Amino acid sequence: MNTHNILLKSFCINKELLKENACHIAFTGTANYIPWIGVAMTSIMMHNPASSFAFHLLLNQLPQDEMQKLSSFSQKWKVPIFIYMMNDAYISTLCHFSRYIINGKFIASFIYRFFIPDLLAESTSRVLYLDGDIVCNGFLSHFMSINLDNYIVATAPDLKSKDYAARFSLPNYFNSGVILINITRWKMNDITNLLLSNLNLYQKKKIDLPCPDQDVLNIVLKDNTFFVSRKYNMPYRLVRPSLFKKSIKNENPSSASLIHFIGAIKPWTTYNQTVPIVRVWAEAKANSPWAETPLHSPASQKAIHQAARAARSDHAYLRMIGLYLKFIKSKFDGTPKHGY
Known part of the structure; x- marks a missing residue:
């Protein structure tokens, strides 16, 4: 994948802080998601004080006030932040999957993660991709040092792994909110282009994919995935029970290193702040430059x-x-x- 066309520009905040042994972590999102990415980054720093990190953010826009907060974060935690401003106009020509068209506009950020290995290839041989609706509550060093010599990615099973795997005749099925990527093997196998071509093929054949980017990642990487414990991607649903519907049972997140708030209801809502695991997220928010960002x-x-x-x-x-x-x-x- 030629990265020249997919980027408008890239730069680094405090590149001089980059350490040779840094663990590289990438996030993607639109401008309105930056505060929640910032909270996730803060939780990582709070719970991994002995580790060195470098953060990579693939964004569609970067408002000036968010740039200032990212700079403040970088200075406080002594960590570099690499920024990639994505060329949505060009990216929209690479993928024609209708699920990514909302109100007549192609939402390119849905597939930003496909380009992470190509953009970071000159910086590192492995990167941990994380969704922005994740909070860290433990150490990441063991997970990030997993031997990936014979695999392209390391991931955790999805909450509905058996059902989704059966739908696509796969041996297993992972949740794509946390993906540890072997960049060398990814590029060697031309995974980015395979993902895009598969999405476009499904669109051409009018085959519906309920979770398009996650589905195609599982399909393309089915023989190259190392599965890890959900400790590193524990799904947590904030849906509250009704009078006529039983409460959703979540696994106990206290022993998990990465908790993933799946579904439409997120921790940045005013009505979920009393949930114990949301308090972990709220503590990270309070210790971040986004402490004053209003909840929804x-x-x-x-x-x-x-x-x-x-x-x-x-x-x-x-x-x-x-x-x-x-x-x-x-x-x-x-x-x-x-x-x-």
Whole structure:
């Protein structure tokens, strides 16, 4: 993959802080996701004080205030941050999968992770990719030093691994929110182009992929994946139980190093701050340059309903009643069904 066309520009914040033994970690996202990426980075630094890191951010935009906060983070933790401004106009010509078109616009950030190995090839031979809705609560050194000589990636099984594997006739199925990548073998096997060509082939054949980027990663890497414990990608769902629906059972995240808040409900919502593992996330936020970034108040029908359930769980019954009344009203006043 020629990286010249996919980049508008790249630069590094405090490159002089890069250490030879640094562990390289990459995130991708749009500008509105930068605060949550920042919280994830802070949690990594807080729980791995003896390790050296270098962060790589693939972004569509970088507002000036976020640039200042990233610089502040870099100075505080003595860690370099490499920035890659992605060329969405060009990337949109490489992939035509309809699931990535929202309101008539191609959302290129969905496939930024495909380009990480090509962009970092001159910097490191391995990189850990992380979704921005992750919090670190333990050591990463063992995971990042796994022997990958015979594999392209190391990942953890998805929560619905058996079902998804059966759908695509795969031996196993991983969640793509955490991927340790052997860059040398990735490039040797031309994985980036294989991912793009497979996505376009499925689109051409009108074959639906429920989780397109994750599905195609599993399909292309099926024989080159080393599976690790969910300790390094523990799925955690913040969905609250209703009166007629049983509570979702999550694994105990206390012993996990990386907790992944899967689903539409995230830790940066006002109504989830009492959940124990969210308090770990909140502590990282409080110790980051994004401490004052506002949390999302419930603004959709689903979010209002979830906030009402959370109030009931917290025994805040007056707030619960108010939110249930607001939820009923939202059914008729044009409030969007989904979102924060």
